[in-house]
Amino acid sequence: MEHKHIWRARALGDLKHNVCGLRQLGFAALVAASFALPDSAEAQNYSFNSVAVEGNQRVDAATIVTYAGIARGETVSAGDLNEAYQRILDSGLFEKVEIVPQGNRLIIQVTEFPTINRIAFEGNRKIKDDDLADFIDSTSRQVFSPTKAERDAATITEAYAQNGRVSARVTPKVIRRSDNRVDLVFEIFEGRKIEVNRIGFVGNRAYSDRRLRRAIQSKQAGLLRALIEADTFVEDRIEFDKQVLTDFYNARGYVDFRVTGTNAELAQERDGYFVTFNVQEGQQFSFGEITTVSDIPEADAEEYQSVSRIRPGQTYSPSLVEKSIARMERLAIRNGVDFLRVEPRITRNDRDLTLDIEFALVRGERVFVERIDIEGNTTTLDRVIRRQFELAEGDPFNPREIREAAERIRALNYFEDTDVNAREGSRPDQVVVDVNVEEKTTGSLTFGASYSTNSGVGISVGFSERNFLGRGQQLTAAIAASENNVNYNFSFVEPAFLGRDVAFGLDFALLETDDDFSQFDTVDGVFRPSLTFPVSENGRLSLYYQAGYQDISNYVGQSGVLTAESNLGEQWTSSIGYNYTFDTRRDGLDPNSGVLLSFGQRFAGVGGDRDYIETTARLVAQTMVLNEEVTLRATLEAGSLHFMNGQSSRAVERYSNQIMRGFEPNGIGPIEGNEHLGGDSYAVAKFEAEFPLGLPDEYGISGGAFYDVGGIWGVDATNATSPVASRSFKARHVAGVSLFWESPFGPLRFNWSTALQKEPGDIDQAFDLTVRTDF
Known part of the structure; x- marks a missing residue:
C-alpha cells in the first residue's frame, strides 16, 4: 500500500509504527465487535441510530461521515464497515482511523495528519533550495501527505538524474512540532556526476x-x-x-x-x-526529375515551379524540399490563392539512386485560425512571441507555418522550452494554436581585468541583455579602461520597429587614447542610428546616419604628414550610408557550404567638416571536404577612402593593419621615416584550412593553416618632410599555422606566422592570440 511504502523509508521511521499499527488496531476493533454479538446472523449485520465522530480538529464531522457512507438506520455488514474504514483512510487526511460499533451507535475515531510547518532541504549543493522548492508539490501550511512527500522525493531524484547525478538519493523525514505540526525535511545525497x-x-x-x-x-x-x-x-x-x-x-x-x-x-x-x-547508413540519394502539377485552376504550375531552387543532381535533402514548399505557399498568398497546399510526391529510383519530386498543388481544408493562446511567458511580452507568426487570428490555417513559427520562437533563445501545438477550436473549421514556453535567463553582467606592456593594467565592465524588459530588444553597454585608454560602448536594437520586420539600431562608441607608446593622443567618437530590413530571402539592407568626432593632439613625432593632420584639431563628420549583406550560411542549398557577401558605402559631407566617400566590400566562402573532416575558407576584402573638395584623410580615418595576420596592428602600409601613416585603400585575400589533429575530440583542439596576401596603400604626401614609402600597392605575403581551442573561456585561436614577403619598415608579428569568430 502507498502509506506502508513511505513509512518504510528510514527518515519517516517515527511515523511508521503509528500508521501501520493503527490500521491494525482499527481493523481489530471491528473484528472484536463483530464476535461480541450473540449469534452469527446478528454478527454480520448492523444498524445505527447515530454516528459520532471523535478526534477531528480541522475536518468537519459531516465530511468524515460522508467519506464513511453509512446512513442512520441503514443495515450494514461487517464488510461495509471495513469499506467505510478504508474510504476514510484513503482520503489522505488522517494518520489513524478507528471504527467502533457500540450497540445502535457507531463511533468513528480519527487522528488527523499534521500540517507542514516548514520544508527544508539538507545536503544539496549543486541545486539551490529555491529551485528544489519549485519541483515539489508539498507546501508549508498544508496537510502533510506521506504519499505526496514520497512523490516529491522521487521528483527531486529525477532532477538530479537530469543533472547527470544518477546515484543521487533523496529521503523525506518528518520532525514533530507542537500543535500537530511537522517539519518536512528532504535529506539529499547528491553523489558524483557520471x-x-x-x-x-x-x-x-x-x-x-x-x-x-x-x-x-x-x-x-x-x-x-x-x-x-x-x-x-x-x-x-x-x-x-x-x-x-x-x-x-x-x-x-x-x-x-x-x-x-x-x-x-x-x-x-x-x-x-x-x-x-x-x-x-544506407545509400546516398540525389534529386532526379523535379516537376510541378496543379489541381487548382488559378495556380499555374510553371509559375510555381520557377520559385523552386532544387536542381537535378543535387544531393537530396528534406530541408530543400521544405524550403521549396514554403516558397510556393508564399507565392500563393501573394497571388491571393487561399488554402493552397503543396504535396511532395516522391518516386524512388534505386537503380540510379535518385528521387524524383513532383510538387502537387492541391486545395487544402478550409480551416481558419480561431486564436493564438500563449502561456508561460512571465517576462516576455505576448507580442514578442506573436510576431513570430506570419498568420493571425482569422487567417487560413497552414500547418507548415505553425512549424516554422515554432522554430522562430526557439531561435529567439529566450526560452528554456517551447511547445507549439494546434487543436480543434470552437467549430470543426477552426483551430486554436497553443504556445507554451518556459522562460530562461537572457542577461549577463561581466567583469574583467587585463595587463599589457603598452597599456598597463586594465579593467572592463559589461552588461548585456538579449530580451530587455521582455520586449525582445537587445541592450549592451561596456566600459574598458586602462592606464592610458578608455573605451565606452553602447548598443541598442529593436528588432521589430513599428511592428515591422525592420530592426532599429542605436550605437555609440567613444575611444580616448593617451598612450606613451604612440606618437599622439586621439579621441574618436561615433553615434549611429540605423534601420535594417530584408530585401530578399538571403539579403538584408541597412541604412544609417553616422555622426563622428575625431581629434589628434600632442603629436611628438617627426612626420610632416602627421604634424599637419594634428594641427587641424577637432573635426566633426556627418555622413549617411548603406550596407548590403547576402548570407546563405543558414538557408543555402548545401549544408556543408556557405557564402557571405557584404558591400557598403558611406557618404560624408552631410554637414560637418569632412567630405569623402568610403567604400568597403567583403566576400567569404566556406566549404567542408574529405567527408566533412576539413573546412576550407576563402576571404576577399577591400576598402577605399576618396576625399573631395581638396581634403585629405587623417590617421584616425585611414586603414591600419587590421586586415592580415603576420604583422603588427599598424605594421604595414605607407611610412614616412620610421612612422606608419596608414592608407586610404586596402585589399587582402585570405585562404585557410581547418583540420583535426588526431587528438581526442573532448579536448576541443584542432589545427589550421593559412596564407594571406594583401596590402595597404595610398596617402596624401603633400606635407611630408621626408620620402614616403609604400604609397602604391605592394603585396605582402604571409603563411602560418593555427591552433584552435574551444576553451572554457571561449573559442581561442593561436597563430604562428612567417612573412614570406614584406617591405622595408614593415613590423612583422610571429605569434598572436585572438578570440575566434565565425565568418
Missing part, C-alpha cells in the same frame, strides 16, 4: 566517429574536460542525439538512415558510461 567516458559508432562508413561526435549534443569527458567542463550522462540527451543523427544523415541524402540501437554501458568503477550508437 560522465560519458567514450562515444562510439558502429556501422558508419561515410562519416568518421570524430565527425559524428561533433554533430551530436552529448560529448565525451576527457582529461581537460574532467578538470574544467566535464560532460555528464543524461539519458534524455542520448534520445535526442538519435534524432540529431537521423537529421544529419537525411540532410546529406541518406534517406534510409536509421539508428538501430544504442548501448550505454556503465564502467566497472561505476564512474562513467561507454555509449555506442549502432547505425545503418
Whole structure:
C-alpha cells in the first residue's frame, strides 16, 4: 500500500509504527465487535441510530461521515464497515482511523495528519533550495501527505538524474512540532556526476566517429574536460542525439538512415558510461526529375515551379524540399490563392539512386485560425512571441507555418522550452494554436581585468541583455579602461520597429587614447542610428546616419604628414550610408557550404567638416571536404577612402593593419621615416584550412593553416618632410599555422606566422592570440 511504502523509508521511521499499527488496531476493533454479538446472523449485520465522530480538529464531522457512507438506520455488514474504514483512510487526511460499533451507535475515531510547518532541504549543493522548492508539490501550511512527500522525493531524484547525478538519493523525514505540526525535511545525497567516458559508432562508413561526435549534443569527458567542463550522462540527451543523427544523415541524402540501437554501458568503477550508437547508413540519394502539377485552376504550375531552387543532381535533402514548399505557399498568398497546399510526391529510383519530386498543388481544408493562446511567458511580452507568426487570428490555417513559427520562437533563445501545438477550436473549421514556453535567463553582467606592456593594467565592465524588459530588444553597454585608454560602448536594437520586420539600431562608441607608446593622443567618437530590413530571402539592407568626432593632439613625432593632420584639431563628420549583406550560411542549398557577401558605402559631407566617400566590400566562402573532416575558407576584402573638395584623410580615418595576420596592428602600409601613416585603400585575400589533429575530440583542439596576401596603400604626401614609402600597392605575403581551442573561456585561436614577403619598415608579428569568430 502507498502509506506502508513511505513509512518504510528510514527518515519517516517515527511515523511508521503509528500508521501501520493503527490500521491494525482499527481493523481489530471491528473484528472484536463483530464476535461480541450473540449469534452469527446478528454478527454480520448492523444498524445505527447515530454516528459520532471523535478526534477531528480541522475536518468537519459531516465530511468524515460522508467519506464513511453509512446512513442512520441503514443495515450494514461487517464488510461495509471495513469499506467505510478504508474510504476514510484513503482520503489522505488522517494518520489513524478507528471504527467502533457500540450497540445502535457507531463511533468513528480519527487522528488527523499534521500540517507542514516548514520544508527544508539538507545536503544539496549543486541545486539551490529555491529551485528544489519549485519541483515539489508539498507546501508549508498544508496537510502533510506521506504519499505526496514520497512523490516529491522521487521528483527531486529525477532532477538530479537530469543533472547527470544518477546515484543521487533523496529521503523525506518528518520532525514533530507542537500543535500537530511537522517539519518536512528532504535529506539529499547528491553523489558524483557520471560522465560519458567514450562515444562510439558502429556501422558508419561515410562519416568518421570524430565527425559524428561533433554533430551530436552529448560529448565525451576527457582529461581537460574532467578538470574544467566535464560532460555528464543524461539519458534524455542520448534520445535526442538519435534524432540529431537521423537529421544529419537525411540532410546529406541518406534517406534510409536509421539508428538501430544504442548501448550505454556503465564502467566497472561505476564512474562513467561507454555509449555506442549502432547505425545503418544506407545509400546516398540525389534529386532526379523535379516537376510541378496543379489541381487548382488559378495556380499555374510553371509559375510555381520557377520559385523552386532544387536542381537535378543535387544531393537530396528534406530541408530543400521544405524550403521549396514554403516558397510556393508564399507565392500563393501573394497571388491571393487561399488554402493552397503543396504535396511532395516522391518516386524512388534505386537503380540510379535518385528521387524524383513532383510538387502537387492541391486545395487544402478550409480551416481558419480561431486564436493564438500563449502561456508561460512571465517576462516576455505576448507580442514578442506573436510576431513570430506570419498568420493571425482569422487567417487560413497552414500547418507548415505553425512549424516554422515554432522554430522562430526557439531561435529567439529566450526560452528554456517551447511547445507549439494546434487543436480543434470552437467549430470543426477552426483551430486554436497553443504556445507554451518556459522562460530562461537572457542577461549577463561581466567583469574583467587585463595587463599589457603598452597599456598597463586594465579593467572592463559589461552588461548585456538579449530580451530587455521582455520586449525582445537587445541592450549592451561596456566600459574598458586602462592606464592610458578608455573605451565606452553602447548598443541598442529593436528588432521589430513599428511592428515591422525592420530592426532599429542605436550605437555609440567613444575611444580616448593617451598612450606613451604612440606618437599622439586621439579621441574618436561615433553615434549611429540605423534601420535594417530584408530585401530578399538571403539579403538584408541597412541604412544609417553616422555622426563622428575625431581629434589628434600632442603629436611628438617627426612626420610632416602627421604634424599637419594634428594641427587641424577637432573635426566633426556627418555622413549617411548603406550596407548590403547576402548570407546563405543558414538557408543555402548545401549544408556543408556557405557564402557571405557584404558591400557598403558611406557618404560624408552631410554637414560637418569632412567630405569623402568610403567604400568597403567583403566576400567569404566556406566549404567542408574529405567527408566533412576539413573546412576550407576563402576571404576577399577591400576598402577605399576618396576625399573631395581638396581634403585629405587623417590617421584616425585611414586603414591600419587590421586586415592580415603576420604583422603588427599598424605594421604595414605607407611610412614616412620610421612612422606608419596608414592608407586610404586596402585589399587582402585570405585562404585557410581547418583540420583535426588526431587528438581526442573532448579536448576541443584542432589545427589550421593559412596564407594571406594583401596590402595597404595610398596617402596624401603633400606635407611630408621626408620620402614616403609604400604609397602604391605592394603585396605582402604571409603563411602560418593555427591552433584552435574551444576553451572554457571561449573559442581561442593561436597563430604562428612567417612573412614570406614584406617591405622595408614593415613590423612583422610571429605569434598572436585572438578570440575566434565565425565568418
